[in-house]
Amino acid sequence: MTKTTSSIRSGAFKATRKTHSNESAEDYTELVADLIEANGEARTVEVARHLGISHVTALRTIRRLQNEGFFETAKHKPIYLTAKGKKLAAYCKERHQTILQFLNLIGVPEKVAEVDAEGVEHHISKETLRALKEHISKFAE
Amino acid sequence: MTKTTSSIRSGAFKATRKTHSNESAEDYTELVADLIEANGEARTVEVARHLGISHVTALRTIRRLQNEGFFETAKHKPIYLTAKGKKLAAYCKERHQTILQFLNLIGVPEKVAEVDAEGVEHHISKETLRALKEHISKFAE
DNA sequence: TCAGAAATGTAGCATGTGCTACATTTACTG
DNA sequence: CAGTAAATGTAGCACATGCTACATTTCTGA
Ligand SMILES: [Mn+2]
Ligand SMILES: [Mn+2]
Ligand SMILES: [Mn+2]
Ligand SMILES: [Mn+2]
Numbered sequence: 001m002t003k004t005t006s007s008i009r010s011g012a013f014k015a016t017r018k019t020h021s022n023e024s025a026e027d028y029t030e031l032v033a034d035l036i037e038a039n040g041e042a043r044t045v046e047v048a049r050h051l052g053i054s055h056v057t058a059l060r061t062i063r064r065l066q067n068e069g070f071f072e073t074a075k076h077k078p079i080y081l082t083a084k085g086k087k088l089a090a091y092c093k094e095r096h097q098t099i100l101q102f103l104n105l106i107g108v109p110e111k112v113a114e115v116d117a118e119g120v121e122h123h124i125s126k127e128t129l130r131a132l133k134e135h136i137s138k139f140a141e
Numbered sequence: 142m143t144k145t146t147s148s149i150r151s152g153a154f155k156a157t158r159k160t161h162s163n164e165s166a167e168d169y170t171e172l173v174a175d176l177i178e179a180n181g182e183a184r185t186v187e188v189a190r191h192l193g194i195s196h197v198t199a200l201r202t203i204r205r206l207q208n209e210g211f212f213e214t215a216k217h218k219p220i221y222l223t224a225k226g227k228k229l230a231a232y233c234k235e236r237h238q239t240i241l242q243f244l245n246l247i248g249v250p251e252k253v254a255e256v257d258a259e260g261v262e263h264h265i266s267k268e269t270l271r272a273l274k275e276h277i278s279k280f281a282e
Numbered sequence: 283t284c285a286g287a288a289a290t291g292t293a294g295c296a297t298g299t300g301c302t303a304c305a306t307t308t309a310c311t312g
Numbered sequence: 313c314a315g316t317a318a319a320t321g322t323a324g325c326a327c328a329t330g331c332t333a334c335a336t337t338t339c340t341g342a
Contacts, residue, residue, distance in 0.1 A: 010193030012259035013168065017300090019260055020161070024328085027154065045289060052151030057330055059291070064328080076290060076337065106272040116269050118153035119160055123260030131247040139280070158330090165298085186319060198300055200321070205298080217308065217320060 016123065023122045024061055026092045027051070029070055032079050033089035041078040095129055096121050102132050105139065157264065164263045165202055167233045168192070170211055173220050174230035182219040236270055237262050243273050246280060 031050055035042035048058035062079060065071050070085035081089060099121055103113035124132070172191055176183035189199035203220060206212050211226035222230060240262055244254035265273070 008191055009255065010191055012256045013191070014193045015256045016260040021328085043289075044291095050149055050151055050154070052155045053329085054331060055290075056292090056332085057328095061329075103269060103272075106269075106276045108266075108269045108272045112266050112268045114150065115153045115156045116264055116266050118150075119157040119264030120261050123257055123264070125249075125253050125257050127253045128244060128247075128249045128257050131244075131249045135247045162298085184319075185321095194299085195301060196320075197302085197322090202299075 019122050025065055025068070025070055025088060026122055027118075028061065028065055029081060029085045029089040030092040030096065032071070032081060033086070033093065036081070042080075043078055047079070092121065095124060098129060098132055098136070099124065102136055105136060160263050166206055166209065166211055166229060167263055168259075169202065169206055170222060170226045170230040171233040171237065173212070173222060174227070174234065177222070183221075184219055188220070233262065236265060239270060239273055239277070240265060243277055246277060 028047065028051075031047060032042040035046055035050070039046070044059050044062060045055050047062065048055040051058065062071060062073065065085075066073055069082055070088065072080045072082055096117060099117045100113055103117060104110075108116065169188065169192075172188060173183040176187055176191070180187070185200050185203060186196050188203065189196040192199065203212060203214065206226075207214055210223055211229065212220050213223055214220045237258060240258045241254055244258060245251075249257065
């Protein structure tokens, strides 16, 4: 008997891996935008503190994201968002909010909702985001 | 002016990183269980094909998961799930299904739903899963 | 102003996961 | 049962992200 090879759905796994490779960009830009709004500027140590990682890891990742065009920064200077970075941050922040709102709506405890939203957000496509929004308004009638 | 340090929510980021470190275990055990059900056995190449990665990467990861007690296997032999592995696979499969069902309910297109579910699932806590189920039954009245 | 604190940066290490190239073993098929 | 195809395994590379230890620069307050 030859193997049925049960369909092969590698596409979803490939997409998930691609999403993961973009997660830092999403979390870092969103966080940097928040810090700038809250403190007037974003500094590496502060990014590290909020992410719960060492300042060295934050430094290196910020440098990579600068090379990829999300940040602008110089030695011993604060971190600025490029237009590309601002756009990504704004999209992520809005998406993050929508997800939190949804989790809230269906009765997930606040603390848990915050954790789940932080992980889930990166995997929510534009289509699902739209569906979530529509569902929220429909359900909150 | 001293920095406001805008709350510090590093807990959610830490939890997300921990979740990621467990993702392979979840996807691999679920997939291996599926393959055993569909084909009678699970082989490394087949796992690799379904995940869309090289057989070498699959081999190495399966070995790690064996050391962590999810699989049992020997050279040139198929992959078996331990009790621990079976338990994880069953939980993940059920959760995966629930999420797909929910995405379907709110009108996300099939293909997109499959991709989103594959990524999102790992970040859905027991609390959110329960809330999702309740919401599904409430909404599908 | 200037000494100590805070921030930034470098060096070097680890782990997980991705790859190709090549070797060996097992399975299938004529 | 021999020869080929498929599966498995090894070696060795890359990259992202985590860490500590230590060096240097900048900021700050007495
Ligand atoms: Mn996040
Ligand atoms: Mn976020
Ligand atoms: Mn998955
Ligand atoms: Mn899954």
